[in-house]
Every structure is written in C-alpha cells, then in structure tokens.
Amino acid sequence: MLDAALLPFALVIVITEDVLWAGAKSLLGEINRLRFMRILRLRIARLPVSYALPLFLVPEIVSHLFEVYAAVLLARGFFQAAVTVEVLGKGVATLIVVWIYQACAPTLLKVRWFARVHRAALELRFWTLARVGSLFVRMSSGLHLGSGRARWLVQRRFRALRRWLSGLLGWRASHDH
Numbered sequence: 251m252l253d254a255a256l257l258p259f260a261l262v263i264v265i266t267e268d269v270l271w272a273g274a275k276s277l278l279g280e281i282n283r284l285r286f287m288r289i290l291r292l293r294i295a296r297l298p299v300s301y302a303l304p305l306f307l308v309p310e311i312v313s314h315l316f317e318v319y320a321a322v323l324l325a326r327g328f329f330q331a332a333v334t335v336e337v338l339g340k341g342v343a344t345l346i347v348v349w350i351y352q353a354c355a356p357t358l359l360k361v362r363w364f365a366r367v368h369r370a371a372l373e374l375r376f377w378t379l380a381r382v383g384s385l386f387v388r389m390s391s392g393l394h395l396g397s398g399r400a401r402w403l404v405q406r407r408f409r410a411l412r413r414w415l416s417g418l419l420g421w422r423a424s425h426d427h
Contacts (some may be wrong), residue, residue: 277345291349293348294353298357302350303358309346310343313339323335328373
C-alpha cells in the first residue's frame with residue numbers, strides 16, 4: 251500500500267531529475283565543450299542587462315508559445331503532433347533558455363524584478379518540496395510506528411522505489427534523496 255502511494259511521486263522525480271534534468275545538464279555540458287559555444291557563452295556573459303534580458307526572455311516566450319500550440323493541437327485531436335511539438339519545441343527552447351541563463355545569470359539577477367521572480371520561484375520550489383515531505387510524514391504517521399521510525403521507513407521505501415524505477419527504466423539516478 252505504501253509503495254502504491256509513493257510510486258507516482260517517485261516516478262515524477264525519476265523522470266524530472268534522473269532523466270530530463272540529468273540529460274539536459276549532460277547535453278549542455280557537451281555543447282559548452284565546443285569552442286564556438288565557449289566563445290559565444292563568454293560574449294553573452296559580458297552583455298549589459300539591456301541586451302541580456304531580451305536575449306533570455308525571447309526564447310522563454312517562444313517556449314510558452316510551443317505550449318499553447320501543443321494545447322491547440324491536442325484540442326483538435328492531434329495527439330502525436332501535440333506531443334512532438336511539446337517535447338521538441340518546448341524542449342529545445344528550454345535548453346536555450348537554461349544555456350542563456352547559465353551564461354548571464356549574474357547580469358540578469360541585477361534586474362530587481364527578475365531577481366524577485368527568481369527568488370519567488372526558488373521559494374515555491376522549496377515550499378513544494380516541504381509539502382511533499384510533510385505528505386510523506388502524514389502518510390507515515392498513519393503507519394502507527396512512531397513518527398521517527400515511520401518517517402525513516404517511508405523515506406527508505408521512497409529511495410528504494412526511486413532506485414528500482416531508475417534501474418527498470420535503464421536510467422542512473424543523478425543523486426539519491
């Protein structure tokens with residue numbers, strides 16, 4: 251029963267962290283090894299805010315346009331086309347956004363509203379992780395094993411499920427939570 255409750259959370263984490271994020275980091279690492287891209291990244295890092303901000307925002311907006319287009323395709327019944335647009339369009343646009351952000355983050359964070367949005371996004375992430383953690387604690391308290399032991403059991407089962415899913419799907423866990 252506990253495994254069934256934890257499985258969706260483990261699957262989401264495996265897919266996002268161990269597959270998508272690890273794959274994106276690996277791909278960006280390979281891209282950054284290319285001489286041309288290293289030079290381009292250095293030039294982007296030196297851009298003033300007036301250039302860096304639009305350079306970051308344009309692909310970010312384009313990535314959201316891909317989402318809208320995928321939703322339209324899905325509403326019209328073109329499931330495969332919608333998935334293709336979402337995965338390829340949004341995926342490539344997101345990689346570009348992350349690459350640009352990594353290149354000019356110090357410059358972008360000088361913009362007050364950008365820094366506030368960035369901080370709010372990080373706070374939302376931490377808040378969400380805390381809520382998921384408290385959900386695990388609430389689930390474990392229903393096991394009547396005592397809060398410390400129950401929490402440990404749930405965390406252990408979650409880690410085991412994550413490792414099992416990663417192995418089953420042929421992916422290596424990026425790190426073990």
